[in-house]
Amino acid sequence: MGDSGKKAQTSIEVLIILGIALLVMLAFLMLTQSQSVQVNQQKESQDAANAVSELASAAKEVYAQGVGAKKQVQITLPSGYEANESSIGNRAIWLRSSGNDYVETVDFALHGSLPKASGDHFVWVVSEGSRVRIGDSMIMLDSPSLNVLMPESSQKMEGIVVRSSWDSEVNVSITALFNSSKVDMSLGSKAIMLEPLQSAGVAIVFTSGDNASGFHSGYIELNAADGKQNETVMLPVSVEVSGANVSAPPELSMLPGTLNENASAGENITAVFQLCTGPWTRLSSVSFDLSAGDAGDWVNGTGDLGPMEPETCQPKSFRISVPSNATAGTHTGRISARGTGSLAAVDSAEIMIDIAANYDTSGPDASGLKAYPEKPYAGEPLTFSVTADDTLQGNSSVKECEMQLDNGTWQQMEAADGKFDESQEKGVSIEFSGLAIGKHMAQARCKDAAGNIGSSASLTFHVMKDFLFITSGKQQTSSEEDWTSWLSSHKSGEGYTWAYDTTDAGKVSGSSVDLSYYSAVVLAQWDWKSGLASPLSAYIGKGGSVVLLGNANLQGARELGLTSYPANPSNDAQARFITNSSYISEPFSARLYSITASSTQMYSLNDDFSGNILATSGNETDHAALGTDGNVVFWGATEPGDFNEIGGNITIRVLDYAVMESKITPG
Numbered sequence: 001m002g003d004s005g006k007k008a009q010t011s012i013e014v015l016i017i018l019g020i021a022l023l024v025m026l027a028f029l030m031l032t033q034s035q036s037v038q039v040n041q042q043k044e045s046q047d048a049a050n051a052v053s054e055l056a057s058a059a060k061e062v063y064a065q066g067v068g069a070k071k072q073v074q075i076t077l078p079s080g081y082e083a084n085e086s087s088i089g090n091r092a093i094w095l096r097s098s099g100n101d102y103v104e105t106v107d108f109a110l111h112g113s114l115p116k117a118s119g120d121h122f123v124w125v126v127s128e129g130s131r132v133r134i135g136d137s138m139i140m141l142d143s144p145s146l147n148v149l150m151p152e153s154s155q156k157m158e159g160i161v162v163r164s165s166w167d168s169e170v171n172v173s174i175t176a177l178f179n180s181s182k183v184d185m186s187l188g189s190k191a192i193m194l195e196p197l198q199s200a201g202v203a204i205v206f207t208s209g210d211n212a213s214g215f216h217s218g219y220i221e222l223n224a225a226d227g228k229q230n231e232t233v234m235l236p237v238s239v240e241v242s243g244a245n246v247s248a249p250p251e252l253s254m255l256p257g258t259l260n261e262n263a264s265a266g267e268n269i270t271a272v273f274q275l276c277t278g279p280w281t282r283l284s285s286v287s288f289d290l291s292a293g294d295a296g297d298w299v300n301g302t303g304d305l306g307p308m309e310p311e312t313c314q315p316k317s318f319r320i321s322v323p324s325n326a327t328a329g330t331h332t333g334r335i336s337a338r339g340t341g342s343l344a345a346v347d348s349a350e351i352m353i354d355i356a357a358n359y360d361t362s363g364p365d366a367s368g369l370k371a372y373p374e375k376p377y378a379g380e381p382l383t384f385s386v387t388a389d390d391t392l393q394g395n396s397s398v399k400e401c402e403m404q405l406d407n408g409t410w411q412q413m414e415a416a417d418g419k420f421d422e423s424q425e426k427g428v429s430i431e432f433s434g435l436a437i438g439k440h441m442a443q444a445r446c447k448d449a450a451g452n453i454g455s456s457a458s459l460t461f462h463v464m465k466d467f468l469f470i471t472s473g474k475q476q477t478s479s480e481e482d483w484t485s486w487l488s489s490h491k492s493g494e495g496y497t498w499a500y501d502t503t504d505a506g507k508v509s510g511s512s513v514d515l516s517y518y519s520a521v522v523l524a525q526w527d528w529k530s531g532l533a534s535p536l537s538a539y540i541g542k543g544g545s546v547v548l549l550g551n552a553n554l555q556g557a558r559e560l561g562l563t564s565y566p567a568n569p570s571n572d573a574q575a576r577f578i579t580n581s582s583y584i585s586e587p588f589s590a591r592l593y594s595i596t597a598s599s600t601q602m603y604s605l606n607d608d609f610s611g612n613i614l615a616t617s618g619n620e621t622d623h624a625a626l627g628t629d630g631n632v633v634f635w636g637a638t639e640p641g642d643f644n645e646i647g648g649n650i651t652i653r654v655l656d657y658a659v660m661e662s663k664i665t666p667g
């Protein structure tokens with residue numbers, strides 16, 4: 001073969017080799033292209049399956065967690081995604097892509113929608129309790145349903161919060177779908193606009209009718225739109241109205257419902273009310289409003305109360321200041337209470353202030369001023385009492401009483417029950433002591449709560465002394481001194497101290513001493529020139545007691561008419577015994593009483609004495625040594641300083657008897 005033959009052979013071989021290489025490359029290329037299509041198809045299918053399975057598992061998760069649970073799921077919808085052939089419902093998520101169906105089922109209700117276009121999406125999965133909603137979520141609610149419990153014939157305010165979960169401005173229109181004829185649901189707003197992630201509250205007021213008891217339900221439809229797409233959210237609403245026979249407590253009550261007070265112009269009244277919440281009512285505060293004009297204008301202290309928990313009470317007091325120029329009549333007003341937190345938490349109280357036609361301008365009557373003891377003696381404490389009565393003088397409460405003595409200073413008296421608080425106070429009292437013998441005048445007066453001082457009660461009374469010792473002359477004789485010194489060292493057997501004065505016969509006969517201030521007069525000696533017979537007889541005639549001691553019997557008994565003898569009355573020397581069948585207040589027994597005193601003499605009256613013989617001298621049984629005749633008591637013993645105890649006791653009793661039996665009244 002030649003060179004050219006060889007060259008031709010070579011060219012053909014190269015061509016063949018090149019052709020084969022091209023074929024191999026082509027085959028390889030074709031194989032590679034087929035594999036790439038298959039890989040894309042696998043990914044799309046996987047995305048679709050993932051989307052469906054992730055939505056289903058999120059739905060199961062929020063369903064298990066319960067009402068309100070929600071979850072955001074990111075899904076990728078393949079390019080072959082067919083939105084119109086895909087759906088959510090009938091417990092299934094149904095997605096079609098490139099003619100293939102991807103389906104997941106759950107055992108609860110599903111509703112909602114899948115995004116309209118392929119690509120990456122965030123999808124909300126929200127539990128609504130018995131069902132789960134899946135879809136693009138432009139808005140979220142704070143609660144998946146609204147359940148209201150309320151009484152009949154009442155109003156209750158609830159609210160929902162709508163939140164945007166969208167990345168552009170959303171307009172939300174709100175529609176009430178509530179077809180109850182007995183319960184009305186009205187919306188506080190019907191359209192709201194939300195910026196991305198913004199929230200807004202919507203008030204919803206329910207009003208129940210008279211016979212609305214039972215269960216009422218409906219929906220609130222919220223339609224969100226951003227101009228490109230929209231979303232509808234249905235909020236289930238249920239209202240349970242409690243029955244009329246279970247009388248529904250008010251949400252807020254103010255008690256008492258009516259405050260009726262009698263008042264005087266210028267008076268301040270404190271009014272206390274109880275504010276109570278109903279069993280479903282929680283209030284952040286309670287505010288108060290007053291009616292215009294009288295008497296609402298008179299009310300002070302309207303600051304807020306609260307917060308208040310359900311079924312609790314709090315007191316609220318107001319001061320009602322009646323103006324001093326308030327006119328007579330009934331003034332009415334109203335205090336209204338309003339709770340913050342529930343529209344139905346309102347109540348009010350009526351106030352009625354009665355101002356008497358003639359409001360109190362007169363003071364209490366003071367009456368029945370009395371002194372105790374009724375027959376007071378000098379040195380004794382003296383209690384005065386009076387009755388204060390305003391019931392006919394405006395009927396205010398008595399505020400105070402005071403008493404003055406002999407035009408001295410007024411001194412506060414005390415209420416019998418310790419408190420001046422009634423319109424009539426009985427036994428209002430005060431004690432005075434150290435009153436001097438003589439005539440006195442007490443005056444009591446009382447003041448009422450309105451400040452009026454009423455009429456005075458007055459009492460003229462006399463303070464007496466037990467007795468007056470009358471000496472026969474200006475100087476005491478020795479036997480008078482015996483008695484005055486005995487008197488100063490002895491006291492009454494009745495538990496008190498004898499209050500007595502000493503004077504002389506000349507002052508008595510000269511009328512410069514008023515004997516009527518003494519229950520008894522006592523004489524131990526009687527001068528026949530003294531002129532005492534007339535004043536003493538007059539004194540006896542008025543009920544006064546005369547005591548003739550010892551030597552005074554010598555002349556006194558005759559001048560007072562007890563005996564006709566005593567030109568020379570008997571004088572029994574050395575009388576040691578007296579006998580007696582009775583004694584002044586406590587009868588002597590038949591035994592003899594020995595008054596042993598060697599120097600004691602015993603004057604006794606002769607047997608013409610017609611009075612009451614209580615004791616005789618020891619040896620002359622018909623001659624009285626101790627006796628009474630009317631108001632005159634005589635006791636014949638002398639020299640009392642020598643008495644033993646028996647003599648002293650008899651003498652004490654003689655004086656006490658004379659004082660106690662006296663009927664004299666001063667003046």
Ligand SMILES: [Ca+2]
Binds near residue numbers: 360394450452
């Ligand atoms: Ca009065």
Ligand SMILES: [Ca+2]
Binds near residue numbers: 418419420422
């Ligand atoms: Ca009282």
